[in-house]
Amino acid sequence: MADASYPDDLLYHSEHDWVRIDGEIAEFGITWFAQDALGEVVFFDPPEVGSAVTKDQPYAEVESVKAVSDVIAPLSGEIVEVNTALGEKPEAINEDPYGAGWMVKVKLSDPSEQEALLDREAYEASLQ
Amino acid sequence: MRRRVADASSQTLKRTPLHDRHVAASARLIPFAGWEMPVQYADGIRAEHVAVRTAAGVFDVSHMGQIETTGPQAGALLQRLISNDVDALQVGASLYAVLCREDGGIIDDLLTYRLAPDHYLTVTNAANHERDLAWFQKHAAGVEAEVADAIDRYAMLAVQGPRAREIVQTAADAPLPARHTVAERTLVGRRAIVCGTGYTGEDGVEVLVAPEDAVSVWDEIVRRGATPAGLGARDTLRLEACLPLYGNDLSEERGPIEAGLGWCCKEDTGFVGAEAVRAVREAGPSERLRPFRLTGPGIPRPGNAIAGGGVVTSGTLSPCLDVGIGMGYVPADRADVGTAIEIDVRGKTREAVVAERPLYRKERDG
Numbered sequence: 001m002a003d004a005s006y007p008d009d010l011l012y013h014s015e016h017d018w019v020r021i022d023g024e025i026a027e028f029g030i031t032w033f034a035q036d037a038l039g040e041v042v043f044f045d046p047p048e049v050g051s052a053v054t055k056d057q058p059y060a061e062v063e064s065v066k067a068v069s070d071v072i073a074p075l076s077g078e079i080v081e082v083n084t085a086l087g088e089k090p091e092a093i094n095e096d097p098y099g100a101g102w103m104v105k106v107k108l109s110d111p112s113e114q115e116a117l118l119d120r121e122a123y124e125a126s127l128q
Numbered sequence: 129m130r131r132r133v134a135d136a137s138s139q140t141l142k143r144t145p146l147h148d149r150h151v152a153a154s155a156r157l158i159p160f161a162g163w164e165m166p167v168q169y170a171d172g173i174r175a176e177h178v179a180v181r182t183a184a185g186v187f188d189v190s191h192m193g194q195i196e197t198t199g200p201q202a203g204a205l206l207q208r209l210i211s212n213d214v215d216a217l218q219v220g221a222s223l224y225a226v227l228c229r230e231d232g233g234i235i236d237d238l239l240t241y242r243l244a245p246d247h248y249l250t251v252t253n254a255a256n257h258e259r260d261l262a263w264f265q266k267h268a269a270g271v272e273a274e275v276a277d278a279i280d281r282y283a284m285l286a287v288q289g290p291r292a293r294e295i296v297q298t299a300a301d302a303p304l305p306a307r308h309t310v311a312e313r314t315l316v317g318r319r320a321i322v323c324g325t326g327y328t329g330e331d332g333v334e335v336l337v338a339p340e341d342a343v344s345v346w347d348e349i350v351r352r353g354a355t356p357a358g359l360g361a362r363d364t365l366r367l368e369a370c371l372p373l374y375g376n377d378l379s380e381e382r383g384p385i386e387a388g389l390g391w392c393c394k395e396d397t398g399f400v401g402a403e404a405v406r407a408v409r410e411a412g413p414s415e416r417l418r419p420f421r422l423t424g425p426g427i428p429r430p431g432n433a434i435a436g437g438g439v440v441t442s443g444t445l446s447p448c449l450d451v452g453i454g455m456g457y458v459p460a461d462r463a464d465v466g467t468a469i470e471i472d473v474r475g476k477t478r479e480a481v482v483a484e485r486p487l488y489r490k491e492r493d494g
Binding site: 037042067 | 129130131156167168172173174360363364425426427429444445447474476
């Protein structure tokens with residue numbers, strides 16, 4: 001696993017999720033900090049396309065060898081796509097958390113919620 | 129992200145003599161049975177697991193406890209306490225056994241080494257050590273035997289894997305003891321008790337040294353090629369090998385027959401709990417501890433319910449087989465190898481099959 005990184009073009013949730021917003025669609029994943037804390041991810045259990053996610057509530061599970069963790073939704077909406085490649089290759093969450101490790105794409109129901117998210121600087125400060 | 133398995137603890141944690149070595153090797157330290165122990169090092173659980181299966185790993189198991197029982201009636205005391213036949217234990221040999229309550233519930237599972245005619249060393253599980261010690265001392269009243277807490281006298285290292293013996297041998301003054309036997313040796317100039325035992329399903333040794341010698345011995349074993357491995361890999365290795373873990377697979381709530389440990393119970397020796405164990409053996413247990421593997425996706429975890437009765441007591445993803453594996457108690461009439469079972473993994477039904485022991489065998493699965 002490479003060194004810690006937190007891209008500038010993403011927004012962050014305090015439960016260690018990132019969000020990449022493109023219009024009314026947002027891509028979610030977990031941060032470098034989260035994957036490092038988990039250790040090697042060996043299983044990702046995605047939600048179903050069409051299901052609703054609610055800001056601050058769990059929407060998926062991610063498992064390391066030792067532990068199960070809930071992944072928390074940074075924003076609310078409806079799942080329009082899941083990263084099915086993670087079924088075969090969950091280690092992408094460790095190897096490329098902001099790229100191949102993306103988890104779901106969500107059609108946002110309340111874009112104003114993003115005002116509560118953190119920018120890179122604020123998120124990194126929260127890790128100190 | 130919210131972790132479902134809590135591992136936080138506010139108590140003051142004990143540290144082993146190798147703590148600085150773990151920190152220097154970027155170990156992730158977790159509270160375990162009152163100790164701060166490495167769960168993994170920088171390369172992760174899978175890499176450590178594979179190192180033990182293909183070469184050698186070294187584990188700091190200094191959290192494990194030791195009880196020394198000495199004196200003319202030391203053997204008789206142990207015969208009364210532990211389930212296996214202590215009279216048949218020769219000097220230089222080891223004996224696996226359980227410690228039972230009167231009702232047969234398991235207090236701990238233990239390895240006992242006979243170091244001299246009237247000198248026995250028993251290795252306890254960290255979480256149970258104080259309770260075991262009190263149990264030993266209670267039963268030693270009026271017996272010509274002395275029970276001593278030896279946990280502070282020893283650091284303990286497990287060197288495991290196909291290359292483990294060769295690595296330790298090059299640091300030793302004499303041939304290492306064979307599997308299941310014990311001998312005093314000098315390792316890198318330090319006095320050590322070397323045991324041909326382990327908890328990974330691989331060949332190897334466990335080494336007891338004075339705490340002040342632990343760093344020298346550890347450094348030398350690592351320098352000669354053993355990979356430091358943590359409790360995470362220890363758990364996946366022992367589960368692939370179907371070795372039960374106290375607190376998960378073994379508890380006071382169940383007895384040794386249910387747990388598949390009838391082979392180490394010799395009721396005729398009259399150990400505490402023998403009559404209860406005999407009754408279960410004769411009547412047949414209502415449930416049995418069985419290994420299983422998932423036939424589809426998912427990872428079983430302790431506490432998951434098994435449909436139709438039963439519960440998972442250990443579960444993980446097998447690094448060698450790359451499927452979910454585990455052990456759990458199932459009804460005796462559904463315990464045959466090949467029986468299909470369904471496991472409720474947090475609301476999702478996962479298909480599994482009762483499997484042969486061990487779950488992983490190099491010749492078959494490697």
